[in-house]
Amino acid sequence: MRSKFLKRVRALDVHLVLVYLFLYGPIVMLIVLSFNELGLPTAWGGFSLKWYGELARNTALLNAGINSLIVAGGSTLVSAVIGTLLAIGLERAVRSTLLDAFVFVPMIIPDIVLAIALLSFYSLLKMRLGLYSIMLSHIVFNIAFVAAIVRTRLSYFDPSLEEASMDLGATQIKTFLKITLPLILPGIMAGALLAFTISFDEFVIAFFTAGPGQPTLPIQIYSMVRFGVTPDVNALSTIILFISITSILVAQRLSGMRGVL
Amino acid sequence: MRQRLGLRSNRQGFWLTAVFLLIVLVLVACGGGAPAEEGGEEAPAEGAEEEAAPTKIVISNWDAYMPEDLLDNFTAETGIEVELALHATNEEIVGKLVASGGRGFDVVFVTGQFAQALNNQGLLAEINHDLIPNMANLYPEVSEIAFDPGNTFSVPYTWGTTGLCYRTDLVDFEPTSWFDLLRPPEELVGKITMLQTDRWLLLPAQKALGFSANTTDPEEMAQVRDLLIEAKQNLLAYDDTTFYSRLVSGEAYLVEAWDGWCNYGIAENPDIAFVVPEEGSDLWVDTMVIPAASENQEAAHAFINYVLRPEVASWVVENILYKVPNQVAMEQIDPTLIETFPNLGMSPEELLAQEALLDVGEAQELYTEIVTEVLASE
Amino acid sequence: MKKFTQQLVLLGPGLAWLVVFLVIPLVLILSYSFFRRGPYGGVVYEFTLKNYKQLFSPLVLRVFLTSLRIAVITTGLALLIGYPTAYAIATAAPQWRTTLLGLVALPFWTSYLIRTYAWIVLLNREGVINHFLMRLGIIHEPLGLLYNEFAIIIGLLYGYLPFMILPLYSSIERLNPELREAAADLGAPPLKTFFTVTLPLTLQGVIAGSIFVFVPSLGNFVVPELLGGGRRLMIGNLIQNRFLKARDWPSGAAMAFGVMSIVLILLLLQAWATNRLQEGGANAE
Numbered sequence: 001m002r003s004k005f006l007k008r009v010r011a012l013d014v015h016l017v018l019v020y021l022f023l024y025g026p027i028v029m030l031i032v033l034s035f036n037e038l039g040l041p042t043a044w045g046g047f048s049l050k051w052y053g054e055l056a057r058n059t060a061l062l063n064a065g066i067n068s069l070i071v072a073g074g075s076t077l078v079s080a081v082i083g084t085l086l087a088i089g090l091e092r093a094v095r096s097t098l099l100d101a102f103v104f105v106p107m108i109i110p111d112i113v114l115a116i117a118l119l120s121f122y123s124l125l126k127m128r129l130g131l132y133s134i135m136l137s138h139i140v141f142n143i144a145f146v147a148a149i150v151r152t153r154l155s156y157f158d159p160s161l162e163e164a165s166m167d168l169g170a171t172q173i174k175t176f177l178k179i180t181l182p183l184i185l186p187g188i189m190a191g192a193l194l195a196f197t198i199s200f201d202e203f204v205i206a207f208f209t210a211g212p213g214q215p216t217l218p219i220q221i222y223s224m225v226r227f228g229v230t231p232d233v234n235a236l237s238t239i240i241l242f243i244s245i246t247s248i249l250v251a252q253r254l255s256g257m258r259g260v261l
Numbered sequence: 262m263r264q265r266l267g268l269r270s271n272r273q274g275f276w277l278t279a280v281f282l283l284i285v286l287v288l289v290a291c292g293g294g295a296p297a298e299e300g301g302e303e304a305p306a307e308g309a310e311e312e313a314a315p316t317k318i319v320i321s322n323w324d325a326y327m328p329e330d331l332l333d334n335f336t337a338e339t340g341i342e343v344e345l346a347l348h349a350t351n352e353e354i355v356g357k358l359v360a361s362g363g364r365g366f367d368v369v370f371v372t373g374q375f376a377q378a379l380n381n382q383g384l385l386a387e388i389n390h391d392l393i394p395n396m397a398n399l400y401p402e403v404s405e406i407a408f409d410p411g412n413t414f415s416v417p418y419t420w421g422t423t424g425l426c427y428r429t430d431l432v433d434f435e436p437t438s439w440f441d442l443l444r445p446p447e448e449l450v451g452k453i454t455m456l457q458t459d460r461w462l463l464l465p466a467q468k469a470l471g472f473s474a475n476t477t478d479p480e481e482m483a484q485v486r487d488l489l490i491e492a493k494q495n496l497l498a499y500d501d502t503t504f505y506s507r508l509v510s511g512e513a514y515l516v517e518a519w520d521g522w523c524n525y526g527i528a529e530n531p532d533i534a535f536v537v538p539e540e541g542s543d544l545w546v547d548t549m550v551i552p553a554a555s556e557n558q559e560a561a562h563a564f565i566n567y568v569l570r571p572e573v574a575s576w577v578v579e580n581i582l583y584k585v586p587n588q589v590a591m592e593q594i595d596p597t598l599i600e601t602f603p604n605l606g607m608s609p610e611e612l613l614a615q616e617a618l619l620d621v622g623e624a625q626e627l628y629t630e631i632v633t634e635v636l637a638s639e
Numbered sequence: 640m641k642k643f644t645q646q647l648v649l650l651g652p653g654l655a656w657l658v659v660f661l662v663i664p665l666v667l668i669l670s671y672s673f674f675r676r677g678p679y680g681g682v683v684y685e686f687t688l689k690n691y692k693q694l695f696s697p698l699v700l701r702v703f704l705t706s707l708r709i710a711v712i713t714t715g716l717a718l719l720i721g722y723p724t725a726y727a728i729a730t731a732a733p734q735w736r737t738t739l740l741g742l743v744a745l746p747f748w749t750s751y752l753i754r755t756y757a758w759i760v761l762l763n764r765e766g767v768i769n770h771f772l773m774r775l776g777i778i779h780e781p782l783g784l785l786y787n788e789f790a791i792i793i794g795l796l797y798g799y800l801p802f803m804i805l806p807l808y809s810s811i812e813r814l815n816p817e818l819r820e821a822a823a824d825l826g827a828p829p830l831k832t833f834f835t836v837t838l839p840l841t842l843q844g845v846i847a848g849s850i851f852v853f854v855p856s857l858g859n860f861v862v863p864e865l866l867g868g869g870r871r872l873m874i875g876n877l878i879q880n881r882f883l884k885a886r887d888w889p890s891g892a893a894m895a896f897g898v899m900s901i902v903l904i905l906l907l908l909q910a911w912a913t914n915r916l917q918e919g920g921a922n923a924e
Contacts, residue, residue: 012723012726012727012730013727015723015724015727016723016724016727016728016739019720019724019743019800020742022720022797022800023742023743023746023797023800023801024742024746026754026757026758026760026761026797027746027749027754027757029757029760029761029767030753030757030760033760081652082652082653082656083653085648085649085650085652085653086649086650086652086653086654088649089646089649089650089653090650092649093645093646093649093650094646094650099650099654102654102657103653103657105657105661106657106661108850108854108902108906109661109899109902110854110855110857110858110875110895110898110899110902111855111858112858112860112875112878112879112895112898113665113858113895113896113898113899114661114664116668116878116882116888116891116892116895117661117664117665117667117668117895118660118664119882120664120667120668120671120888120892121660121663121664121667123360124667126360126361136660137660139656139660140656140657140660140661143653143656143657147653197748201750201751203751203752203861204860204861208882208883217750218750218751218752221750221752221753221756222752222861225752225755225756225759225865226502226503226864226865233753233756236753237749237750237753237756237757240749240750240753241749244745244748244749245745245748248741248745248748350883350884352680352883352884352885352886353883355680355886356680356681356886359677359680359681360680360681451783457869458884459884459885493870496868496870497783497786497868498786498868498869498870499868499869499870500868500869510765511765512763512764512765622678623678625678625885626676626887629880629881629885629887630698633698633702633872633877633880634698636869636872636876637698637701637702637705637872637877639701639705639871
């Protein structure tokens with residue numbers, strides 16, 4: 001029995017290793033290439049930081065990065081607040097499967113459908129497209145993600161904690177600030193982090209609702225990739241990967257929000 | 262029920278909290294909304310209130326399609342301020358102009374057949390040649406371009422044609438026909454790319470079969486479709502943007518290319534050559550137009566006049582490697598540049614011998630249909 | 640009354656946002672899909688069913704079928720690869736699980752476009768894989784790995800595999816190992832145990848994961864363009880072309896609702912299956 005069990009586990013583990021190879025092989029390759037003096041995938045020309053230098057001089061890409069930070073930051077702030085209110089409302093004030101399903105829609109709707117719908121809507125309003133139109137669009141699905149995560153957190157703890165606090169004479173705002181908020185704060189932060197990441201990386205909706213001349217990072221990368229493969233993209237991906245891993249680790253340490261990943 | 266009690270039992274406190282959150286929200290919304298007001302309310306028709314301020318015109322162009330310091334120099338010289346908008350495609354800017362009735366822009370850079378379409382809709386102002394003395398810098402032949410004889414609504418900026426761009430060291434014969442692209446010899450199968458934008462996707466088959474590049478005959482278009490579906494089997498990819506780098510890397514041997522873009526390949530590898538097939542090709546012209554709704558017609562004309570200066574046009578030749586219809590500029594070009602990039606030396610007669618692309622009007626739907634069928638075929 | 644204002648403050652901003660930026664835009668393109676296109680783009684407000692008739696033309700149907708085929712194959716592969724992965728993680732030593740799971744999700748936090756781009760570098764004629772195989776002498780001519788359906792499927796699979804593994808993991812992890820052991824003790828061979836006990840009990844995870852992979856694969860237009868070289872048209876490409884190139888918004892809108900209805904049918908099926916499973920579970924207890 002036991003040896004059979006071990007054998008099965010071993011087969012599964014081999015599979016697991018292969019899957020991680022599949023997932024990480026391409027990424028590791030890009031990281032290695034980013035340090036290749038030649039910038040070619042097929043020949044090694046020695047270790048070099050040349051492409052990072054190129055990247056630092058690529059103002060178009062840096063501007064696009066700043067645009068993405070603005071879009072992701074703005075949409076995260078708004079959706080963190082609205083999404084948290086919505087989560088409290090859905091969890092504590094109104095229980096309705098219909099509303100739950102409605103709030104779920106932005107997470108499952110194909111992005112291209114939402115993209116063309118928003119583009120049509122903005123042009124009907126004769127709105128000039130720009131960073132803020134991407135931001136407004138991203139808030140739609142970010143609200144849903146924040147609300148979903150905060151709700152999970154809310155459902156973990158017993159409302160009687162809040163009641164107890166108020167029975168002991170605390171005002172509601174005090175109760176909210178001292179009891180509810182600290183308890184759901186990891187959820188809000190996790191939701192905000194998720195929203196930020198999704199928004200920062202979102203391409204399709206941004207592509208349709210961006211104004212000319214103000215690309216976000218994914219739009220800029222898209223046009224770079226379409227206009228040929230340049231080695232500074234490798235350097236850029238290494239930096240993005242490094243930043244994401246660091247921020248996730250920091251977020252995990254700070255809030256102990258394991259399982260959010 | 263129990264679950265709700267927590268927030269309901271002290272409503273006043275709840276309210277404070279909610280108001281607090283809303284204030285945060287409003288602050289955030291204002292911060293995020295500020296650019297919205299700058300950009301969103303931009304309806305230059307209302308600029309009238311600021312008439313005391315210097316004249317300001319809005320132009321829209323492709324990115325990096327004119328000298329970087331052009332706008333500053335123009336403003337310094339004329340006192341007319343310029344706001345630059347960018348568009349990525351003709352379709353995008355035409356869509357905008359149709360939607361806004363042409364309001365919001367004073368000068369727009371757009372390819373000839375799209376200019377014609379805008380004019381057919383009555384969206385363009387008539388060009389007043391008296392306000393553009395630099396028209397004299399252009400070849401006299403520009404008044405013969407088929408989509409706008411006499412340059413009544415458009416002023417040409419750059420022009421060129423489409424042909425075959427190939428590696429002389431990897432292709433062991435001299436391609437002369439569109440059929441070399443469409444029905445290639447065995448050794449070229451899988452080493453060929455074609456353009457994907459509809460007019461240029463159709464062009465090789467239209468010309469190879471001896472049809473007009475502007476044909477609206479469904480019979481002819483059906484033949485074009487069949488030939489293109491047959492040709493698709495031999496393609497590496499459809500490619501509008503990287504075909505010249507594929508030539509440089511040797512991934513492709515022979516590609517359909519715009520003349521100027523083939524020059525980008527030649528710049529990196531002198532073994533690359535460009536040829537216009539014997540069946541003929543197109544003449545494309547990027548033009549400047551003034552929307553009829555522009556409220557700064559005079560300033561718009563002044564801008565076009567400025568762009569027609571020889572030094573602006575020769576910047577385009579030297580930096581973008583496109584041909585310009587500016588005779589004065591072309592005559593100043595360093596002859597070694599033309600030696601390196603022979604297609605820059607094409608004369609206006611040679612270019613005008615090609616067929617100018619025209620707006621096909623209602624037949625655009627047929628074109629879209631055929632292109633979709635080709636792209637969707639397996 | 641006060642309860643109403645409380646609900647208004649809590650739910651108002653979120654629901655209002657979704658109504659303005661989700662419901663109204665969707666209703667707008669739904670109505671566009673019944674109008675005629677203007678000759679130069681734009682919409683002529685004149686009722687027509689032409690756009691929906693076009694949806695069932697052989698041409699558009701074929702594109703739909705191609706997209707469905709690619710999405711189904713991608714989902715099937717993701718399930719085949721993802722299930723054992725999720726199973727291996729869920730049955731790993733507890734102290735490893737979080738890390739293993741985190742490693743599955745991590746690539747997801749890097750740019751999607753860059754991950755797609757990595758496959759161009761890998762599959763290219765001058766790319767890593769061809770170079771490697773030629774070095775080893777396995778092949779002498781580079782293989783045409785890029786710009787075909789295979790490349791599209793690899794790209795989609797790579798992008799969305801974590802979407803399959805995560806829900807599968809949570810449903811497998813919840814599984815009571817004693818059930819499996821009981822079946823084994825009763826003499827059921829491992830495969831039979833898997834198909835009669837494990838799989839049915841994790842079916843919800845299978846369904847959820849499949850939907851998370853299927854839906855974004857179906858509407859994708861970036862991967863077919865970058866890895867398919869424009870030689871395979873998927874429905875996302877068609878919608879993008881209709882909107883941004885042909886500027887035929889009504890027909891693009893009708894196609895979008897074609898995609899939406901497929902997604903909707905899948906979600907209804909999922910809801911139905913979940914209900915059945917829960918009833919079945921309740922009966923079993």
